[in-house]
Amino acid sequence: MPKKIRVAVNGYGVIGKRVADAVRVQQDMELVGVSDVISDYRIKTAVTLGISVYASTTEGSAQMDAAGLPVAGGLHQLLDKVDVVVDCTPAKIGAGNLERYREHGVKAIFQGGEKHELTGHSFVAHANYATALGRETTRVVSCNTTATVRTLTALKDAGLLAKARGVLIRRATDPWESDHSGIMNTIVPEGRIPSHQGPDAQSVDSSLDVVTMAAKGSHTQNHMHYWTVELSRTADREEVLDALRAESRIALVRRADGIVALNSTIELMRDLGRPRGDMYEVALWEDILTVQGNELFYTYTVDNQAVVIPENIDAIRALAGTVTNAAESIRRTNDALGVRQDFTTVPENTRTGSVGT
Amino acid sequence: MPKKIRVAVNGYGVIGKRVADAVRVQQDMELVGVSDVISDYRIKTAVTLGISVYASTTEGSAQMDAAGLPVAGGLHQLLDKVDVVVDCTPAKIGAGNLERYREHGVKAIFQGGEKHELTGHSFVAHANYATALGRETTRVVSCNTTATVRTLTALKDAGLLAKARGVLIRRATDPWESDHSGIMNTIVPEGRIPSHQGPDAQSVDSSLDVVTMAAKGSHTQNHMHYWTVELSRTADREEVLDALRAESRIALVRRADGIVALNSTIELMRDLGRPRGDMYEVALWEDILTVQGNELFYTYTVDNQAVVIPENIDAIRALAGTVTNAAESIRRTNDALGVRQDFTTVPENTRTGSVGT
Amino acid sequence: MPKKIRVAVNGYGVIGKRVADAVRVQQDMELVGVSDVISDYRIKTAVTLGISVYASTTEGSAQMDAAGLPVAGGLHQLLDKVDVVVDCTPAKIGAGNLERYREHGVKAIFQGGEKHELTGHSFVAHANYATALGRETTRVVSCNTTATVRTLTALKDAGLLAKARGVLIRRATDPWESDHSGIMNTIVPEGRIPSHQGPDAQSVDSSLDVVTMAAKGSHTQNHMHYWTVELSRTADREEVLDALRAESRIALVRRADGIVALNSTIELMRDLGRPRGDMYEVALWEDILTVQGNELFYTYTVDNQAVVIPENIDAIRALAGTVTNAAESIRRTNDALGVRQDFTTVPENTRTGSVGT
Amino acid sequence: MPKKIRVAVNGYGVIGKRVADAVRVQQDMELVGVSDVISDYRIKTAVTLGISVYASTTEGSAQMDAAGLPVAGGLHQLLDKVDVVVDCTPAKIGAGNLERYREHGVKAIFQGGEKHELTGHSFVAHANYATALGRETTRVVSCNTTATVRTLTALKDAGLLAKARGVLIRRATDPWESDHSGIMNTIVPEGRIPSHQGPDAQSVDSSLDVVTMAAKGSHTQNHMHYWTVELSRTADREEVLDALRAESRIALVRRADGIVALNSTIELMRDLGRPRGDMYEVALWEDILTVQGNELFYTYTVDNQAVVIPENIDAIRALAGTVTNAAESIRRTNDALGVRQDFTTVPENTRTGSVGT
Structure with a gap:
């Protein structure tokens, strides 16, 4: 050994x-x-x-x-x-x-x-x-950059990525912070465009054509990213989803499963027994993702503490x-x-008998 | 009469x-x-x-x-x-x-x-x-669509607009609502892309090439929009700003003036004595707006109650x-x-003597 | 068996x-x-x-x-x-x-x-x-009543309780709720005094002289209670703390340990590896509790989902x-x-060597 | 002159x-x-x-x-x-x-x-x-102490006050603050009981028997106070209300008028055209105030910026x-x-004809 x-x-x-x-x-x-x-x-x-x-x-x-x-x-x-x-x-x-x-x-x-x-x-x-x-x-x-690189390189690996423009709504402070660190009932934009995450993603992969804009939202956990991506060619939805599925740390989630907001994924992680309720995956909404010609639009949430x-x-x-x-x-x-690519698919060999300790 | x-x-x-x-x-x-x-x-x-x-x-x-x-x-x-x-x-x-x-x-x-x-x-x-x-x-x-049309038609009037992709972070509920209408410590994405504001803008001007994505944020007043615009040609910053200044209901604001977030503009309106603290203008950050080649990026805030x-x-x-x-x-x-295009420029004929009632 | x-x-x-x-x-x-x-x-x-x-x-x-x-x-x-x-x-x-x-x-x-x-x-x-x-x-x-009865009966068991008047600041909605259930940037008082928790505590122990006033606060997890208690006699601080320690589901916490707010206890439970981050105990601040003559004042927080x-x-x-x-x-x-009466006392037999899996 | x-x-x-x-x-x-x-x-x-x-x-x-x-x-x-x-x-x-x-x-x-x-x-x-x-x-x-003294001296002037115990839920930061000053999704208790407001009230009137406990809530405007008052004698509700009405800067508000939370009063002030939406009065809920024998319970809200x-x-x-x-x-x-003791009583000589500018 x-x-x-x-x-x-x-x-x-x-x-x-x-x-x-x-x-x-x-x-x-x-x-x-x-x-x-x-x-x-x-x-x-x-x-x-x-x-x-x-x-x-x-x-x-x-x-x-x-x-x-x-x-x-x-x-x-x-x-x-x-x-x-x-x-x-x-x-x-x-x-x-x-x-x-x-x-x-x-x-x-x-x-x-x-x-x-x-x-x-x-x-x-x-x-x-x-x-x-x-x-x-x-x-x-950082958490934002990690999520950005995971998703964009998945598209790049599939030969689909031309350029990407993202809006990042960050959590304002960490959940444990109790004083003098939060924002209240507002959104605070970063002072410059592009925000630092775009260039930071290029420090990992200099070939990425990426621009980010960022702001802090009035919540304490999880970031939310919205992306407008120009594809290198016309593609259909399934092709894009397959590209994303090839990255093992992206999980597809669905509003149809009741996962409708940032806090849904937090509850879900607790339900799954994850330590500290952590989500290591980028949770990307499969049923919101949209392709129009050579344009791709999608949104995902990132557990800033765990990703x-x-x-x-x-x-x-x-x-x-x-x-x-x-x-x-x-x-x-x-x-x-225990990283997963799907949180809600019921396992094949589900026990259906009564269970004890 | x-x-x-x-x-x-x-x-x-x-x-x-x-x-x-x-x-x-x-x-x-x-x-x-x-x-x-x-x-x-x-x-x-x-x-x-x-x-x-x-x-x-x-x-x-x-x-x-x-x-x-x-x-x-x-x-x-x-x-x-x-x-x-x-x-x-x-x-x-x-x-x-x-x-x-x-x-x-x-x-x-x-x-x-x-x-x-x-x-x-x-x-x-x-x-x-x-x-x-x-x-x-x-x-x-609606408020979101009004702001969208004001800004995009200003660019269009100047012959600058090719297409526009926006992310809209909406306030979750109105400030007066006390129960069963808010969201707390989360962001809630709209269920579909494009969100309805893009097509709605086209109901005013069908020539606009616009796609919007929207979410509700955990705050009660003012929306925030982020736009990625493809210009019809390479332009410089001043040219874009001039195009926006041609629309009398867009006010340019600056972080350098201490206007750094949504709630800054709310405080400013109260300070200016606006009835109910209302802002009729779209407040667009002049010192965040960025042009890169034929791409334009900017953000503004909208008083959803007043615009x-x-x-x-x-x-x-x-x-x-x-x-x-x-x-x-x-x-x-x-x-x-009392609509203004600039909230902080000190008037020319400022009184400098003592003032009474 | x-x-x-x-x-x-x-x-x-x-x-x-x-x-x-x-x-x-x-x-x-x-x-x-x-x-x-x-x-x-x-x-x-x-x-x-x-x-x-x-x-x-x-x-x-x-x-x-x-x-x-x-x-x-x-x-x-x-x-x-x-x-x-x-x-x-x-x-x-x-x-x-x-x-x-x-x-x-x-x-x-x-x-x-x-x-x-x-x-x-x-x-x-x-x-x-x-x-x-x-x-x-x-x-x-309910969660509020359970916490009320635990603490008051601990005082009663020690012969210390004359009457108790409490103010309960409740969480507004559960963390998983995503829409149309929250309050935002406000406090909502209950419509009547006494609020229902006082009488509800009496449904468990009719001998309790208790009145409660309640309001919803703009947060999603944990209630906070403030109590003004008339003691049956003059007592000192240690006597009161001993009475509370006799109830195994009250944990004493301290600001001196960095536990300074509701969210400190939530983070602490996650750090301790509690499933879903749950706190089964009433967390009562030992170093805020105050006795003045025959009056006792204290505050605690309650995990509304777990207590x-x-x-x-x-x-x-x-x-x-x-x-x-x-x-x-x-x-x-x-x-x-794994219920505990103290979350931060380091165990006697602490391992000090290196640890593996 | x-x-x-x-x-x-x-x-x-x-x-x-x-x-x-x-x-x-x-x-x-x-x-x-x-x-x-x-x-x-x-x-x-x-x-x-x-x-x-x-x-x-x-x-x-x-x-x-x-x-x-x-x-x-x-x-x-x-x-x-x-x-x-x-x-x-x-x-x-x-x-x-x-x-x-x-x-x-x-x-x-x-x-x-x-x-x-x-x-x-x-x-x-x-x-x-x-x-x-x-x-x-x-x-x-301060704002909290001003409200405390206004209400308690009104009771004292009527010979009704024996002692008062209050819980003060404060706003966490001012509405204009944009960063590093807020708290998020929590309540932060003050580190000691009594909090400073009780002794501060005694710096105005040393005869007051008052103890306060205080915490910061997750909202940006208006404090909320809950009081448990021991009256000097048994009194009825109307007697107490009359005592409060004798102080011209206390306004009685009612849930029956739709004023059900802190933010209701903020909206009301804006509706009334108050500059900056300010409320100079302590707004005390008439239909929540309760008397039980010689005990009085009530709650009010205070505009921390204006009182x-x-x-x-x-x-x-x-x-x-x-x-x-x-x-x-x-x-x-x-x-x-324009200080008022009642915000919603319709003026006697209400115009009922059509109105212009």
Whole structure:
């Protein structure tokens, strides 16, 4: 049996705690520990879940001690024990950590809050797993960009994509935030067109002809994207749907199934027993998608907290170099996380007898 | 001095009360009365404002009496006294009233909740005032469609418009609604693409190549539109802005002036002393608008409660036939309502001395 | 080994699906099946989870067939196979089902949407498990009332309660609802004082001197209660906290732990891996609770979707009569559901080594 | 004719702009100018309205110049021209301005964001106008405290008040705020009981036995208060209502009139043509108010942006010493602002004929 990839997560926030969860369910990975500076309920929960907690700073360590938290050591000690670190610290903080990771000879994955230039490589598994193989660093692009690249490269792979123009209505803040971060009863447009997501998608695949416009909406979870796509040729609806089905992290949903809004998918994930109610897939409305000649129109929703989690897992394997085939890594990740392409199709072998515990 | 156009408003709701206000400040119109079936604070306020109130039904009349409201008569009595009725009853109700209006020989204006087929004519002042002249009926299109037609015909008039693809994020319900009408912490997409606003814009100007996609956002006031426009030729930013400035009911706003979101414009209208805080103009962000080659991208916000009010006033003149020139009617309406093309340019002759009452 | 209690759930909505989940993890119960009339994602998920689905109506059965759902039979067939049915149909619908349950000789539990008179017994485990023993029917009171009774009877048990006056800020609609049920940017007061929860608490314990005032707030999950309690005597803070700690379904939370708002507890439950992010406990702020002489002031939050679930489980045992001791049933339920009295105290035997899968 | 009181407003924000408006409609006052540091749409509107604008800082002056704003001078020049300054700068900033005002020999009114100690006097017109007469400074208490004092002193004046316990659900941020200030889909309790409003009410009237608990709700306008009052004796409903009617700035509203929520009153104010849609009155629900023996329960809503405006106007007269009688000042203020005790009673002499412009 091959050695497991030893992984650290630096920053146990919205993304970090999910990456930690996801690492723990991979057969070929081991979560050595997480590191942070906080000492409140968020990190206490990590301890309750049996995760080793390290302190990123001396001050953080002292506060953890004071809060009764068992501190396993400092970040540098954690880095001594791992092959790959996933940096999930707040935007712009990660850049300062890179040198530290290098000193410890640890490969590092950053998130979309950092600039492409930090790593020179931006990652979406289906698009460019191969070019990340064995690299020292990569950057998993943001939730909006991840969804954009997944869908557009699916169309591109089928030879259907000419150009894409998108409107992104983002959630305003994360569900756990309690103060001084939200917007109320308004929409706030981004100050410039194109918004940053279009160029960001091109940092993954420079061939994409994509322009995005973005605004924040008055809700706390899930983004919604609307796309106007010029196809490279006239196509029919089924051809387009088949192209999308070829990307395993896009799930087709239907209003006919009662999935009629962003919050329907959130409820659905909870119903399915997903940890934290997370949706790793882009949920694209099959019965809203429309083709008119060589124009394609569609809308989907993205769980901004979860959509990048499978990409982080694949990025770990890519940097570690243990799995050289993208499809194989994606398959392992999807299986471990229970990624699906359809949420409501009833399984063939449905039990119809009475059920107990 | 020419005789004033005698006007009735049937339905004193969100639109009706604003039409009534607007009619009262026109020099060439007289508000004879309003008619409704309610007897609560909304209609009591009409009485307080000195408006004659009529009852649309016998039951409504009895309830008004019981509530201590002075009822001036029944709707049919009101219709006997007017030249034009503006029907602002709830969507789909108006259709049933048409026959009644005809019996009284009264010209009638309907709102966008009714179908185009009801009147055979759909109205936006700048686009087709002339074809409404002397007609028996017309229909002022909905708030979203009015804004769409204003902006697209401005581009068309300048010879710039090839085709337009829009995403419309609508307010979910009106600010006064208290129960069982809102959405919470979500976005609800319309069930089909194109949404109805595109075809509706074509009911005003069939030459428009326009497709719309729409969703409801979790806020109560103002819509937000994002447009991707293919220009008929390469143009520069100033050329586009000049085209938009040629439509007197588009106001250019700027983030540099602190107008950074939908609620900024709402606060601004209150600050300017607008009645009910209404914005009759489409507020389009000058410093977000972007041109790339022959592609134009822009966003604006629309006061869903107020944007159709000037159109209703113009429609009254068009049906009455008292003003044959569109520009003249538009000028009168704009002057009476204080319509502006720029909200923040400080007037030339600003007083700088101390001010009293 | 004693025979398991065979349970049916009629109505697979917000409460029903959670009751079904909870029954499945009890060692002494068996979920025979659930019954409903819907055929969309909500019931499809039940099938995916391996639950036998029955149709409550002929029409519902036909629609389930059409949607490709394997229907195990009609509700009457389900009733033939069970000892207890938990009725989780919408408010006021349950009353009509009682006769049907009786015909099948099945004991029945109703929810707080039904009137006390339907069953003649209203249930909160700690307050009156004993009086429900062996009964044909009982009614688990609503989420707000359950929380009220849990906290007030804890004070009463300690001899501390004289009278209690509460203000209840309710969530406006359930998180999954997408349209025409929410309120937006407002608060809606109940039309009368006292609101129904006070009298409802007295239907469980008629000795409680309690008055409630209630309003709906502009949020979708969790209620918040503020209480002003007159103590029967002067007491100190620790005495009051001890009284509350004696009720196993009250958890003390602290702002000092970062739990500063309703949504903090929601995030915490997700972090703890709770199914659907559910909180079965009343989360009462220890560091806000204040005693002044013989007056006590405190606030807590209630997960309106989950707080009644443990009560339903206890009610099943009480009606079935298999466990005669309240404390024993409560212990079993709490253990199976992972109910805690403190969410953030780090376990004694915390692992500090590295962890894998 | 007596000389008008010359007034300056320092800080043209939510409160300042309303005070400026209100000063301008008083017959015995003159608004000499307003001072601020901003240069965006908010202050540009002041210029448009014909108000002289001064710069509070050299930097602010430069930015106003750059923005094309005609600057009438610096704050110190404004202070040279006035008798009274109303300080409406952000909380805690005002304290630093006091010395400056003293140097210019200008009397000064501060807002509730400052501490009582700054002025040694806290003001609510009906409660303690007399003690403010001729003072150098006073402090108009916050919106929540103003409403609390108005209602409780009305009960006290009638000899009915023993003690009062209140729960205050506050709006989370002001409607104009666009970012990083709101809360979303939650309630945030204040960290301590009693919240500061109770002691603050006692800074106006130390005899009040009042305790408050407060939380922020997910809405942007109007607070809602729920009160449990122990009366000094058994009373009936009408006696209590009469006591409240004796305070001219409490308006009784009714659900029977369709006023069923916070946003109903906001719509009502817009319908009544109030500037900015402001409500100066505490709107107390007559048909929810309940008396049980010696206990009184009621709820009201407070326009957090406007309720303190009439108090500021009265405070100007009190400091200036031009009107020694509280009732006379209150009458003048109320008349000028159109304060009402009932919003929906139809006027006696209602016109029933047709109305024109």
